[in-house]
Amino acid sequence: MSTDVLEELKKAILTYNREGAASWARKAVQEKIDPVEALDVMTVAIRQIGDGFGKGELWLPDLVGAAAAMTSAMPIIEEEIKRVGAKRESVGTVVIGTVYGDIHTIGKTMVATLLTADGFAVNDLGINVTAESFVQGIAENKADILAMSALMTTTAPEQRKVIETLKKEGLRDNVKIMVGGGAITQDFADSIGADGYDPTAPGAVKLARRLVGK
Numbered sequence: 247m248s249t250d251v252l253e254e255l256k257k258a259i260l261t262y263n264r265e266g267a268a269s270w271a272r273k274a275v276q277e278k279i280d281p282v283e284a285l286d287v288m289t290v291a292i293r294q295i296g297d298g299f300g301k302g303e304l305w306l307p308d309l310v311g312a313a314a315a316m317t318s319a320m321p322i323i324e325e326e327i328k329r330v331g332a333k334r335e336s337v338g339t340v341v342i343g344t345v346y347g348d349i350h351t352i353g354k355t356m357v358a359t360l361l362t363a364d365g366f367a368v369n370d371l372g373i374n375v376t377a378e379s380f381v382q383g384i385a386e387n388k389a390d391i392l393a394m395s396a397l398m399t400t401t402a403p404e405q406r407k408v409i410e411t412l413k414k415e416g417l418r419d420n421v422k423i424m425v426g427g428g429a430i431t432q433d434f435a436d437s438i439g440a441d442g443y444d445p446t447a448p449g450a451v452k453l454a455r456r457l458v459g460k
């Protein structure tokens with residue numbers, strides 16, 4: 247039964263069906279299906295669309311349609327993740343955002359949701375975040391961790407820029423930095439001097455815990 251619901255949720259994203267995606271997400275919650283598993287299934291679907299786009303088999307309206315279906319289902323699943331993980335222990339403070347020039351929000355929001363569910367206080371600066379705004383966000387929130395997402399090869403270098411800006415301001419050593427997003431690799435993370443990288447949202451949570459020594 248749970249596989250049927252998740253299969254339908256996936257199908258709704260692959261057919262750009264906003265109402266269907268939201269309604270199958272609600273069904274998944276009603277049937278107490280693991281919400282992280284639901285996120286995984288949605289991720290597989292949206293990546294399938296991205297691969298088609300990358301190969302020139304699909305077009306921008308396909309990306310937009312699938313993203314709209316996914317973003318209509320996500321708040322329902324996110325609410326459930328936060329409800330299930332509603333233990334407040336405040337493990338640390340995270341400032342998170344997608345870098346300047348990049349408006350991809352889905353993966354960053356997944357990471358923010360799972361971190362919140364795990365007990366981190368998360369300040370989500372959103373998308374298209376400039377280096378200056380990251381620096382300001384870190385200072386204002388006394389962040390333990392900066393988490394940056396970048397989905398495009400053209401915007402990945404922004405992560406380096408943020409780290410260089412923090413160094414210039416003398417703030418680099420006050421914060422642990424983790425990076426991720428589809429365009430990032432471990433080698434790239436090492437080359438810009440980040441403290442950690444992970445390719446998945448659940449992995450990002452484990453990494454964050456490691457970075458704050460919890």
Ligand code: B12
Nearest residue numbers: 296300348349350351352353395398399426427428447450
């Ligand atoms: C949906 C989508 C869009 C939507 C975004 C909607 C939204 N609200 O986010 C829209 C239609 C707006 C869009 C626009 C564009 N897109 Co787009 N998009 C995608 C697509 C299909 C899926 C992205 C996504 O949500 N993935 C699912 C999430 C869950 O994955 P994720 O973000 O990688 O996150 C996971 C991990 O990386 C990790 N993670 C994420 N962040 C972080 C942070 C930390 C700290 C850590 C540890 C981990 C971590 O956790 C997540 C969960 O596992 C990708 C293809 C793909 N394979 O990703 C293309 C893709 C990213 N887009 C691409 C392109 C080219 C564009 C456009 C330039 C298209 C155009 N011609 O206009 C514009 C750019 C707009 C801009 N300035 O940003 C290219 C980028 C190519 C490249 N190498 O640079 C891709 C790869 C498609 C392709 N195959 O060509 N896009």
